[in-house]
Amino acid sequence: TQLLEQSPQFLSIQEGENLTVYCNSSSVFSSLQWYRQEPGEGPVLLVTVVTGGEVKKLKRLTFQFGDARKDSSLHITAAQPGDTGLYLCAAFSGGYNKLIFGAGTRLAVHP
Amino acid sequence: GAGVSQTPSNKVTEKGKYVELRCDPISGHTALYWYRQSLGQGPEFLIYFQGTGAADDSGLPNDRFFAVRPEGSVSTLKIQRTERGDSAVYLCASSPTGFTGTDTQYFGPGTRLTVL
Numbered sequence: 001t002q003l004l005e006q007s008p009q010f011l012s013i014q015e016g017e018n019l020t021v022y023c024n025s026s027s028v029f030s031s032l033q034w035y036r037q038e039p040g041e042g043p044v045l046l047v048t049v050v051t052g053g054e055v056k057k058l059k060r061l062t063f064q065f066g067d068a069r070k071d072s073s074l075h076i077t078a079a080q081p082g083d084t085g086l087y088l089c090a091a092f093s094g095g096y097n098k099l100i101f102g103a104g105t106r107l108a109v110h111p
Numbered sequence: 112g113a114g115v116s117q118t119p120s121n122k123v124t125e126k127g128k129y130v131e132l133r134c135d136p137i138s139g140h141t142a143l144y145w146y147r148q149s150l151g152q153g154p155e156f157l158i159y160f161q162g163t164g165a166a167d168d169s170g171l172p173n174d175r176f177f178a179v180r181p182e183g184s185v186s187t188l189k190i191q192r193t194e195r196g197d198s199a200v201y202l203c204a205s206s207p208t209g210f211t212g213t214d215t216q217y218f219g220p221g222t223r224l225t226v227l
Binding site: 004040041042043044045048053088090093094098099100101102103104 | 115142144146151152153154155156159161166167169184202204209213215216218219220221
């Protein structure tokens with residue numbers, strides 16, 4: 001069974017702080033995705049990382065895929081209250097149709 | 112709007128009852144997915160449709176769960192003899208083709224099912 005473990009489970013910080021959340025697995029993945037989910041909404045895709053060692057930036061968010069393609073991290077610089085939400089990592093299992101998700105990191109950014 | 116829509120947004124039912132949850136995918140998307148998200152967890156795959164056919168139903172937990180997509184567009188997830196453990200948010204997603212790793216899945220807002 002392929003599992004994605006995310007840490008920390010919860011993170012509560014002040015506006016302006018930096019943070020990093022992690023997604024780890026014992027399995028190798030061809031790609032890994034990060035989603036953000038707000039209350040009452042479905043997950044929204046932020047980024048897909050494909051190549052081992054790849055770094056992608058999306059404004060204040062930096063995503064990295066591990067060299068061995070087993071883990072990934074999401075770094076947020078100068079967090080803002082609008083960054084509050086559930087951050088999920090996900091990977092395809094058995095082809096391109098079945099996404100498996102981690103349990104998520106619930107981030108709260110306080111003004 | 113042109114996104115994935117799901118109805119109802121909330122459904123409260125009693126143990127043992129039958130429920131139907133509806134998903135309207137983005138127009139033209141051939142692939143449709145159902146996931147279930149329990150409290151404090153990430154979404155869990157249930158079933159994937161390619162057109163009208165269920166290409167992968169390996170995530171359906173038991174034979175009380177069934178889904179259809181008769182015309183390759185709208186899908187209905189049906190749950191018979193509901194149990195309290197079925198309480199969760201049921202998410203639907205669609206994607207243009209389902210054939211490549213770059214095929215983005217677009218999620219609806221979900222139906223929150225509560226079984227009393």
